[in-house]
Amino acid sequence: MTVLCLVELDGADPADASLRALTLARSLGDISVRSVLFADSAQVPAAALADYGVTDVDVIEPGTLAGYAPQAWARVLADLTTETGATAVLAAGTDRGNEVLAHLGAITGLPMAANCTVVTPDGGRTHRIVRHRWAGLLLEHAVMEAPVALFTVATDAVAPVPVVAGPEASPGLPQRPASVQVHVHKPELAEADLVVRAVESAGRAGGASLATARVVVGGGRGVGGADGFAPLEELAELLGGVVGVSRVVTSEGWRPHRQQVGQTGTKITPELYLACGISGAIQHIAGCAGAKHIIVINTDPGAPILAHADYAIIGDLHQVIPALVAALRAR
């Protein structure tokens, strides 16, 4: 059996969220995973995909498809599904992954389950699914019955795990494929599928993405105002990270909304989330629960965020952060 997985690229590499989707794809049983990339065939990161058990890559070359066009991408996936007889199509639960699979659901009339954390085949056309509701604050246990199962994989719940290769490999576990078969496609697309396509502007220079940052320094109401963020920026830069903020900070207009961590902002998956002056509404917790480690700086030892953190310093961020910056500079 075959499953298709839409893979997004982050520079030259498969995006972290796509590696998580590929990891979940392997739980679908004795299958071959074909990954679908919209890229130039010279850009296919074949070795990195083999590390995640991918046997075949369908690369969709730009041609008429230059630029992101969600409905056209879905049309290509629909055709590939028919061509390969795939029993499931997955994507990462990113803006693009959810969007393309929703289009695929609409084109094919199939149901689509967004942001799954577990998918288990249950015979025939049935899959048992666990998925996020409320951005992960609740889990929904559900059953999907469909000839082709469409689902996206939560970006902050399934850890990316490569397949085992070499002497550590053992029978019964997924093996790293010896080679990856690359199939190049140059689809002809109907004009109607290309009406909506993205024109990309230049990226912000040097700005690491909040969603994929290794360290996020979070600021909340305790920062006190728009002019209180300089020490957080300095600390974030020292730690090789970026600043994220709580909802009150953006609704007060202290920082732009794109820096918001939470259910209606960005979901983050850093090694460290350092939450400063943030009390911890559950919508905020939904955005940061995917962090590997959470450390809190807060004046209030009873703040709800302490119940979701590993370590805390009880104190004023305006004193602790400058002292931390000085200590790190002195190292």
Add this chain to the structure above:
Amino acid sequence: MEILVCVKRVPTVGGKIAVTPDGQQVDTRMSGFTISPHEECAVEEAVQITERLGGSVTAATLGPEDAIEQLRGALALGAGRAVLLETDGREFGPIATAAAIAAEVRAHPYDLALLGNEAADTGDYQVGIRLAHELGWPVATGIKSLEVSGDTVIARREYRGVEEAYQLPLPAVITVKEGINLPRYPSLPGRLRARRAAVERSPAAWAPEGLRKEELQVPASSRHQATVLGHGADAVPELVRVLDELGILQ
């Protein structure tokens, strides 16, 4: 410019979220209901567009009679007409929801349908897209900036720190995200008008879908109460030691 804006009644959750004993819904005994945050911004955006270009805003919701509360909320923000796509209390899936909204759109000459990118509760990420396919309209999702002029709309969003712009012919479906605007507080005259306004009703047809909810569950937290490293700036050496131990200082 005739705009349909779709809102959803969802529980207000603040400090905690709990599930009813049968595992079928969020326990709302201690909380009220509200409009999903993205959709509150959709209402504000629709009102701002008609303030600039003229026309009118219709707010629609799919839900039980109680959801009229959320329609009155949209009326108070400046919507002129409200439609309840009335359910029998069952949870509709995204396919049936989009079909019910499409019926409302076909019955009226809308130029634009605005929705939230995803509902706060179910998070299905697909009603707007399924609606667009039902209608044969173009759709852009996750939009954080919108310019409507003449018969086109330019919609912008961010992807991995890069801005993407989409140009769509009208009529179109646009799903928006919080951050596109800061919704106003409803004025007193707005609230009074909303309280008196008539709400139209139209029955919505439930249909089974291939994805069926069995049970909701509050996930077990992998974390417990934080270990306190110390107080104030005096705790910084201990914090540095922990950061080093966690491999952050490389």
